[in-house]
Amino acid sequence: MSRLGMLLQIAWRNLLASPINLIIGGLILAGTLLFVVVGGLLDSLNDSMARSVIGSVAGHIQIYSSKSKDELSLFGGMGGDPELAAVTEFPRIKEAVEGLENVKEVVPMGSSGALITAGNIVDVTLEKLRNLIKARAGSADDPRLARLTPEALDARISATRRHVRQIIRVLEADQKKALAILKDQAIDPDVVASLEKVSQDAFWDDFDQDPWGSLEFLENKIAPQVTDAQLMFLRYLGTDLDQFQQSFDRMQVIDGTPVPKGQRGFLIAKLFYEDQMKLKNARRLDKLRDATANGRLIASDDELKRFVKENRTQTRDIVLQLDDLKTAEATTKLQAFLKSTDPDLTALLSTFFDTTDENLEARAAFFYAELAPMIELYKVRIGDTLTIKAFTRGGAIQAVNVKVYGTFSFTGLEKSPLAGNTSLMDLMSFRDLYGYLTVDKAEEIKRLQQDTGAQTVTRANAEDELFGEGATIVAEATAGIIDEDKTFTGVGRRLREDDLVKRVYTDSEINSGVVLNAAVMVKDPSQLTATIEAINRLSEEKNLSIKAVSWQQASGILGQIITFFRGVLILAVLFIFGIAMVIINNAMMMATLQRTQTIGTMRAIGAQRSLVLTMVLTESVVLGVLFGGVGILLGTGVMAWLHQRGIPAPNDVAYFFFSGPRLLPDVSSGNLAIALVIILAVTLFSTLFPALIATRISPLRAMQADE
């Protein structure tokens, strides 16, 4: 047996001799297990979140103007969107950064948000009626209506009129219910009178004699009574859509088509489309089906019960969409399906939406097969043109019309609200909304300058040029009739025109102009830090005024969540090992004092102090390695099991962190090595003092009789 073998054997036997070693070992085991498992989980979370963030919006690196007031935070920060300075020389920056070795691509970006309103059903129907009547009068705005024959137009006008009358009937029924509950004084008599007027046949018989006056009455007196127009906050990312789809390969167009290369267009995030734009009753049916498919029961789940209740009481969105013919059709279908004789559609719908775990599938199937084709399921249809109004940075309101080409989502993140709430917009429209000069606007200004003979007045010469002698700039104002159509040929007007929607922009047009930030895709993600440094160096050398940050920094609070949890883990592990250290120290101290005669004997028969030191330290190292090793093995086993099984995302938010429906955690060799180092450090450190005490035991102790 070698000297080391003997020391190991002494250590091993001493370990077995004392039950306190089991407690110490248990603590080391628990600490190691915790470190390996939770550390591994956090690493895996970090990796999968990295995939989510990198793959959905951030890319590996984000660059933005170094003159920005705030730091870039792609998912918004505590105080809303960060204030970023515009990157004005994007083409130069793109060229310079793409010249770096590890950089694959630079994708321009800018994100913002706007409130959009989906007008209420009365507004929408009345507008439809107005357009039809306008078309009949020969001044159609919509070229598609202009192509219709007079007969077809008449048929559509008659159907729309019936729809308006059906809406009025619903409103009347509402009012009767209200009058039954409230005192007469509580309801504006003007409202009652207006409703009564439009519900009479006389109003409709005279409609065609003064269609504009009748429409105005309906718009001013009836439409305001339906107040359920929905405000939606639409978050969008302006980007080079073509390049975006190539660089972020997890992005998939779900409905519709991608925006044609170089054109203006809008892609709605699928989850937002479903959550915000879909008819609420249909959305709730989807959610109920989803939940029951995952094993939840309506009978015992409060949230699902609430969905059913809301579906039963909120049927107006459906009822108001149906004209008299469709109302009758829906009533008949529902009567047959429910085997009911109730003539009231609202009551039938309420009964229909009383879904249970047993009838849910059949009712949902009936809804989509029979009722859905009669109504608009979505507030915005693919192919519609969406008018988005937003405040520009200057505070003015800017509006753009963009065609909705389709919806999209990121593979694996379909259910994640974090990845599924930001829609995509072309850069041109984004710049318009954000209030920056675009190619179109530049052309517009140039044309206006030419048309009006306006000259650029520099600040230094302003006084002379404007008020000095020989000033030619000031024109004489003349009073006259303003023809709005001719006056507003500016950008706001032009943006509404069809040719702008159809215009194809070149890459250089897309790139020239401001962006707020840009995603940098790299070839080798392991070289991220070096690449960030390289970009920042490049910015200094070439005076690009940009700042590069990792995806993690760019994702703001979100990116720091993992860092936070890692901190908590480290504290927990430190706490456990702290306790272990105190106990190990005490136990080894006691063990040393109990063994003074043995140690004294060893010293007497010729063992140097160094051997005693080694002996005591070996003992704790054996303890640490043994129990720590078991902890590592157990931890690895747990992780392997979790990897095989996968951890299902507990909720929709977790989809983003899990980068899909399941997290498949892996244990990293780095974590195992760190765990081992921590164990050795903890055990050695806590045994150092007892070991030093042991070396001070005199060989004289051997001569003393048994203690």
Added chain:
Amino acid sequence: MNSIVSIRDVVKEYELGTTVVQALRGVNLDVQKGEFLSIAGPSGSGKTTLLNLIGCVDTATRGVVQVAGRDTARLTERELTDLRLNTIGFIFQSFNLVAVLNVFQNVEFPLLLQRKLGAKARKERVMSLLEQVGLHTHARHRPSELSGGQRQRVAVARALVTEPLLVLADEPTANLDSETGNQIIDLMKELNVKKGTTFIFSTHDHKVMQHANAVIRLADGKVLARESAKDAVAHALSLGEAPTAEARA
């Protein structure tokens, strides 16, 4: 000169609180190679202190202690440990075996410290010694599985395994019954004769004393006499018949 131990005017003082206790008061002693020497004397006479100084586990307050020709006062801690390892074997009153090691390992321990022999040579040496002490069949036993006498035999084997010049035994039979004690002394004597190893052992048992070549009689920290075993036994017996005198001493 053939002295393996040479002690000149050695004084050993201990401080007990504010008082200073003199355990040895000017001891002079020479031990020749191959001697089988007993140090006798009543409790508190300084036997163990004298053995500690010879065994280099303690140093004298004054005077010179030379072991194997080296002045122990001039040696460092490390050198003293080496001297103990290579020159001296120890047999303790309480056997002092390492409880977690088996018989073989206990005996092998000093050889491992020495790092002079390979595994095979060590094994041969240890087994040969275990055979000599009659425990070669118990090599794998743990000390707790042995009787007191067997344990002391293991201790004897351990003391001799490095082939030291000198073996010190402090009351080696005190924890044994008289028959077993005699067997141990016989064993020591046998090894002394066979190998020529010098043995110094302390005892106050006259039956043990009678095996010695010579007996150093200590009292009150002084050497009273160096005499033959026969005289020493006679003296002890006379004291034994007058217990009051022994108590006084």
